[in-house]
Amino acid sequence: MNKFPEQLKRLRKNNQMTQDDLAEKLFVTRQAISKWESGDSTPDLTNLIKLTDIFNVSMDTLVFNSETKSKVDTTEFVFDPKRNRYVRRFGKMNFWDFLSGYWWTILLMIFIIGFFATFWSGSPR
Structure with a gap:
């Protein structure tokens, strides 16, 4: 139409x-x-x-x-x-495009993994 x-x-x-x-x-x-x-x-x-x-x-x-x-x-x-x-606009998104737009998610995941790794390790200091 x-x-x-x-x-x-x-x-x-x-x-x-x-x-x-x-x-x-x-x-x-x-x-x-x-x-x-x-x-x-x-x-x-x-x-x-x-x-x-x-x-x-x-x-x-x-x-x-x-x-x-x-x-x-x-x-x-x-x-x-x-x-x-x-x-x-800029072609297919690759890892670096994702990282530049969502860098904070990577930092959050590292923090969470680090927190649980120290929590579950059970080794007292």
Whole structure:
């Protein structure tokens, strides 16, 4: 289900622009904007990028109508348009990535193991 025509019209109206105003900014005809909003045609990639700049929205918001807060952690994941899904921003997590983010868990485990090792050793000092 393509939500782009509805999203484009909503964004244009929220920014108090007419089809003529938007067409002038994109250097296209008003009829082109009308066709995009009716779903009869779609803009090319260059115009999509210009639309994201004009409305100050992401490509996800413009094309996929994902204006609601997504449950994706954008500090760790980024949308890959080639795969049409979110992928890790820095590739797969390795041990060092885990350690840099969760170093405190390692210290806690060492402390707990050390505490129980001295407790169960039973050797008085």
